[in-house]
Amino acid sequence: MNFFGKLLSRLNNSVTLWTLVMLVAVDLTVVYINPLRYLNDSAYIGLNQNPVVSKLPEFINSLRNPDMLIVGSSLVLVPAVRCDDAMNHIRTRYDGWYYRNRIQEYNRSEYLQKSLSRALGQSVEIANLGVVGSMMSDHYLIFKKAVAAGKTPKLVICAVAPRDFMDNCRAEVEQTPTYKVLADVTSINDILESQSGSGNATNNASKNLPQKIAQKIDRLGDFAASKIWHYFGSRGDYRDFLVAMTATATGRPMSLYMANVMNEEKLAGKHKDKEETQAQAALDPDQDMGGVGVLTNSKPKYLHGPNVLSDIPLYKTRVYSPFNPVLYNQQMRYLEKLLALAQTKQIPLLLVNMPITDENISLLPKERWQNYRKQLADLATNYGATFIDPKESANYLTTDFEDSCHMDTKAGFKFYDQLVRDIVKNQALNASLCSRGQLIGQR
Amino acid sequence: MLFTSFQYLLFLPAVVLLYWILPVKWRLPMLMVASYFFYGSWIPAFLLLIIPMTLLNWLWGKVLYKSVSQNDGHKKLWLGLGIGANLLCLGVFKYSNFMVSTVDSILHLVTRHDPGWAVNVILPLGISFFTFEFIHYLFEIYRGNKPIDSFVLFALFAAFFPTQIAGPIKRYPDFQAQMLTEKKLHLSYFDEGVPLIIIGMAKKLLLADNLAVLVQMGLSDPTAYGAPELWLFAYAFAFQIYFDFSGYTDIARGSAMLFGYHIPINFNMPYIAKNVSDFWHRWHISLSSWLRDYPFIPLGGSRGSKWMTHRNLFLTMALGGLWHGASWNFVVWGVFHGLCLIVHREFVEWRTQTQILKEFFASKVWNVLSIIITFHAVCIGWVFFRMQNIGWAFGMVKKMVTMHPIYSPVEAHHFLVMKPDLPVVVPVVLIMVAALLLQNFPVSAMNENGTFKRLAAPLKAAFCSFLILAMVTFLPDSAKPFIYFQF
Known part of the structure; x- marks a missing residue:
């Protein structure tokens, strides 16, 4: 041999x-x-993974260059779907399947587009990049990546609510689905500049320099490993698939978080009075909530019962409480960065404080709510952006919402009409949208 | 730098690469420097402890050897002083907090006045292990073995990074011989070492760390659970500590193998032991053989009367317990095992003398039964090992032994661990652990008797790839340190 x-x-x-x-x-x-590609329509893809954010790389890598970009959370997605469904005579649904397969992946706002085009007398293309559960840092990252990819919107709408700045249920900045899905366009600089663990005040305070360095090394290692080894980069999708499959097989929630959500819902259910339950039952034949967190393809649910504010316990005990000032300030800095980027790129920006129910607002101490609104207004002013708070000029009742924060169809129409009026009325925004063939930077 | 951390996954290949590309004469000094770097990566200041201790023992070994070879009548004194100095060091760093708080508690009990005495000495990592290696070294020189001439070799023996933090406790004649052998690069080193590292990591990350969730849930408040649930938690901890420590040992052995070093095994399927004595021949073998060779035999071993043997067993195990940690629960654990060993000796003697049920005791049924009894006795011991609150530990053991109450006192007629709103992690852990446990036994068996080595390379590689993918998929956000690092 x-x-x-x-x-x-x-x-x-x-x-x-x-x-x-x-x-x-x-x-x-x-x-x-890519075996998971064949499972896109199955029940086994985790709520917090790619289906929620898959539209982002798709949009960023596409040749689309819309006139207007919308960044925000599900608060701008849900009413967009409801209004567009109503306008297009599509029977909208209120079940998990619809939420997962239509709302999360939705990237348009046709009603707003049509109304605005009519009001301006010219066609306007809108891309709705709202992401379910995203935070302010995610909005900034999406906008930054879109601009870096050569998109030149004439107007950006940044739709925010207090949750975007203080949600304790959300992961660290570098661990969100948005961050992960856009990680392939992340640079080493992003990691070095990031504030490791700043999402958690206690952890951050207790970390000394060697620990922070070790954490940076770990993150750089993760980054390098996912560049060299693709499975490493997409392991979260496979883990979610396996967890969801096990959860479906055993009928258990997928995580402690979902278990808590289930408990909160049960708790909320216990406090409902009998009449309300009966009314709900009459309107809603598909009451089985046992599948929360387990992505079963349940029966279509075409009617939404009276708003029982089922998410209020969750907001009260987890989302807003305990208040984390480090997280809040960090997320405010991301808003500032977003405003600064828009200003640098000379892209007009409309900052919208999304309408939410009074019950949700009342969960925040009055002072904190006022301070939050003041900060939004001040930052917008400082960076030459426009700030609007639709709830100040129109009456949004609790019955206008599906829960404590998502507007239903009726409120959606009201909100978009108001938005169109505000844009048309504002000379700068109006002029920007009507400009044709003008290059960014020439405005 | 944890074995399961990304830093180690960078450090190990870098050192291995450097080791094999350097000229032979630079390899051992480089390995020594790398070992000190590894140690310093925890707390650099502790280098100021390990390096002087190494130097002192190296010099002491030379003095002792001179005394032994000249037979000047002072060899016992030199040995005593050397061991005393090592134990003093261990005592100061490991037991001063414990001793001061014990005296404080006694004074509080007697005078009804709290003196408020407390000290806060940080325990240097691996001190129990390298101190025992130093004591072994001095003992062996006292018994006539030659000391290590080169300081570099001696320092490497004590600081060799794969075994530095949690053993196995090495024997210097064997390790010295390996250091002095000129090694040539063989792919077989990697073919043996890499699977060991992967299996070790899987034991730690997939099994031990997931079991830890269940153990933490149950043992943080044992009063909330019924007896069957407490047994479940005790089983879970038994396997958690086994997978944690044997996983560490596998990584240590695999890492050493990449440099061409063979480190002795530390575990040999301990949970199929037929009695407690057999258990100690299978569990933490390097420690139990050290305890046999140094405290037990010098105390008289089993050469004296029955009661002297019992006394020696009892003292050795109590010391072994105290070695595990400066806390009364470890002493109780050691004493419990000492008593179990005594009971077993008495039982064997009674059986031999009376010849009662001779056929039954020789049958397979008794074999199986003895494994079950031993495993449960060991699990009871683990309760004392795990729970620092001795009152809670005794309360838990009482519930387990009397099997009362069956159900949780909090929720009658229900097992809390089966509550439907618990996260899916519990059933997943149970299923996964059961599946992996089943396959781990054959793998361990194959590993020890060589069958695994004889498997075709693609089969072994498929197994390793599966473990790597499983680990990467279920990688925890933060790595938990190995349990034995605290000792």
């Missing part, structure tokens, strides 16, 4: 080499076949 024959034989008997070969084979499968 010649030298190469001997070498091949030796390598053939090597566990180390075989392991490497197998891992490379798995990686090639992940990259070129």
Whole structure:
């Protein structure tokens, strides 16, 4: 046997080499076949993973260059879907399947687009980049990546609510689905500049310099590993798939968070009075909430019962409480960064404080709510943006919402009409949208 | 730098690469420097402890050897002083907090006045392990073995980074021989070492860390659970500590193998032991053999009367318990095992003398039964090991032994662990652990008797790839330190 024959034989008997070969084979499968792609319509994709944010890389990598970008959370997505469904005579639904397969992936705002085009006398294209559960840092990242990808919107609407700045249920800035899905366009600088662990005040305070350095090394390691090894980068999707499959098989919630949500819902259910329950039952034949967190393809639910504010306990005990000033200030800084970026790029920005119910607002101490609104207004002024608070000029009742913060169809129409009026009335915004062929930077 | 951290995954290949590309004469000094770097990465100041202790023991070994070879009549004195100095160091760093708080508690009990005495000495990592290696070194020189001439070799023996923090406790004649052998790069080192590292990491990350969730849930408030649930938690901890420590040992052995070093095994399927004595031949083998060779045999071993043997067993195990940690629960754990060993000796003697049920005791049924009894006795011991509050530990053991109450006192006629609103992690952990436990036993068996080595390379690689993918998929956000690091 010649030298190469001997070498091949030796390598053939090597566990180390075989392991490497197998891992490379798995990686090639992940990259070129992508098995999860075939599960897109199944019930096994985690709520917080790609379906929620898959529209982002799709939009950023596309040739689309809309006139207007909307960034925000589900607060701008839900009414957009409800209004567009009503306008297009689509029977809207209120079940988990619809939420997952239509609302989360929705990237348009046709009613607003049509109303605005009519009011301005010219066609306006809108991209709705609202992401369910996203925070202010996510809004900034989406806008930053869109601009970096060469998008030149004539107007950006940044729709915010207090949750975007203080949600304790959300992960750290670098761990959100938005961040993860846009990670392939993240640079090492982003990691070095990031404030590790700043989402958690206690943790951050207790971390000394070596720990912070070790954390940075770990993050850089994760970054490098996901660049070299694709499976490493998409392991979260596979984990969610396995967890969701197990959760479905065992009928259990997928995580402690979802277990808490279930408990809160049960708690809320217990406090409902009998009449309300009966009314709900009459309107809502699909009452089985046992599947929260387990993505079952339940029966379509075409009617929404009276608003029982079922998410209020969650907001009260987890989202707003305990108040985390480090997180709040950090998220405010991201708003400031977003405003500064828009100013630098000379893109007009409309900052909208989204309408939410009085019950939701009352969960915040009065002073904090006022301070929040003042900060929004002040920051907008400082960076030459326009700030509006629709709730100040129109009456939004609790019955206008699906829960404590998501507007229903009727309120959606009211909100978009008001938005159109505000844009048309504002000379700068109006002029920007009506300008044709003008390059960014010339305005 | 944890074995399961990203830093270690950078550090190890870098040192391995450097080791094999350097000229032979630079390899050991480089390995010594890398070992000190590894140690300093925890708390750099502790280098000021390990380096002087190493130097002192190296010099002491030379003095002792001179005394032994000249037979000048002072060898016992030199040995005593050397061991005393090592134990003093261990005592100051490991036991001063414990001793001061115990004296404080006694004074409080007697005088009804709290003196408020407390000290806060930080325990240097691995001190229990390298101190025992130093004591072993001095003992062996006292028994006539030659000391290590080169300081670099001696320092590397004490600081060798794969075994530095939690053993296995090495024996210097064996390790010295390996250091002095000139090694050539062989792919077989990697083929043996890499699977061991992967299996060790899987034991730690997939099994031990997931079991920890269940253990933490149950043992943080044992009063809330019924007896069957407490047994479940005790089983969970038994396997958590086994997978944690044996996982660490596998990574240590695998890492050492990448440099061509063979480190002795530390575990040999301990939970199939047929009695407590057998258990100690299978559990933490390097420690139990150290305890046998140094405190037990010098105390008289089993050469004296029955009661002297019992006394020696009892003292050795109590010391072994105290070695695990400066806390009364570890002493109770050691004493419990000492008593179990004594009871077992008495039982064997009674059985041999009376010849009662001779056929039954020779049957397979008794074999299985003895494994079950031993495992449950060990689990009771683990309760004392895990729970620092001795009152709670005794309360838990009482509930477990009497099997009362069956259900949780909080929620009658229900097992709390089966509550439908618990996160899915509990059933997942149970299912996964059961599945992986089942396959871990054959793997351990194959690993020890060589069957695993004889498997075709692609099969072994498929197993390793599966473990790597499983680990990467379920990688926790933050790595938990190994349990034995605290000792």
